[in-house]
Amino acid sequence: MTSAHFSLSPPRFCPNCGGHLSERLLETEDRPRLVCDQCDRILYLNPRVVAGVIIERGGRLLLLRRAIEPRRGTWTFPAGYMEIDETAEEAAVRETEEEVGLKVKAGPLVGVYSRPAPESPGILTVVFQGQRPTGRAKAGHEALEARWFAPDDIPWDDLSFPTTHSALRDWLRARRDTRRRSQRAARLRPPRRAG
Ligand SMILES: [Zn+2]
Numbered sequence: 001m002t003s004a005h006f007s008l009s010p011p012r013f014c015p016n017c018g019g020h021l022s023e024r025l026l027e028t029e030d031r032p033r034l035v036c037d038q039c040d041r042i043l044y045l046n047p048r049v050v051a052g053v054i055i056e057r058g059g060r061l062l063l064l065r066r067a068i069e070p071r072r073g074t075w076t077f078p079a080g081y082m083e084i085d086e087t088a089e090e091a092a093v094r095e096t097e098e099e100v101g102l103k104v105k106a107g108p109l110v111g112v113y114s115r116p117a118p119e120s121p122g123i124l125t126v127v128f129q130g131q132r133p134t135g136r137a138k139a140g141h142e143a144l145e146a147r148w149f150a151p152d153d154i155p156w157d158d159l160s161f162p163t164t165h166s167a168l169r170d171w172l173r174a175r176r177d178t179r180r181r182s183q184r185a186a187r188l189r190p191p192r193r194a195g
Contacts, residue, residue, distance in 0.1 A: 010034060014041060014043065016036065017038050017039045019038030019039060021035065021037070045117075047115075047117075047123055047124045048122065048123055048124070049081070049082045049126065050082070051088040051089070051091040051126045051127075051128070052076075052080070053092045053096055053130030054077045054128075054167065054168065055102065055104055055131075056130075056175070057133050057148065060148035061077075061148065061149055061171070062077065062133075062137055062146060063147060063154075064076065064143040064145065064146045065145050066142070066143065067141070073144065075158055075159055075160060076164045077168075078092075078096040078100050078130075079092070079127070080095035088106075089106035089128065092106045092127075092128050092130070098142075099139075099142060099143050099146075100137045100143065101137060101138045102136075102137055103133070103135055104134075105132050106129075107130065109129075110171045111167055111170045113125045113163035113166050115162070123163075125167070129171070154168060
């Protein structure tokens with residue numbers, strides 16, 4: 001997790017030439033855009049992408065308490081902004097090692113969650129199941145603590161973001177469905193013969 005987050009005040013200067021940006025309504029665009037007065041390039045404002053994992057070990061899942069704003073002191077799973085040269089899986093794995101010191105594999109997708117502007121900073125969060133964790137969980141410099149929670153003990157009233165809530169809800173639902181399916185499969189399996 002990087003501490004920088006998108007500011008809702010729009011950029012004023014062109015990243016291409018440094019010229020001044022003005023909001024203009026162009027014929028080719030369906031909404032006003034920031035356009036450079038000097039080189040005429042359009043600066044598109046798009047969401048930033050966050051990737052994270054929900055890790056389970058011994059029936060408990062790992063949450064960390066944020067040491068940085070926004071939402072310092074609240075609980076979330078390891079996640080952070082993707083670098084430009086990473087896949088979502090690579091970002092999720094890297095952030096997990098930085099934040100809680102665990103090596104994981106980014107497994108099946110839990111879900112994709114949007115926090116559009118202007119109510120939120122304009123973020124898309126991609127959440128994977130964190131599989132085969134190795135190492136001992138410890139809080140990195142952006143976490144106050146890292147702790148394993150039984151599903152019944154998830155601090156629902158003290159989670160960091162609405163997306164944290166949605167991802168944990170979806171993860172629990174998928175976990176329950178997987179358990180039901182494997183119980184059903186066990187019942188259908190013919191009993192083993194003795195000897
Ligand atoms: Zn320019």
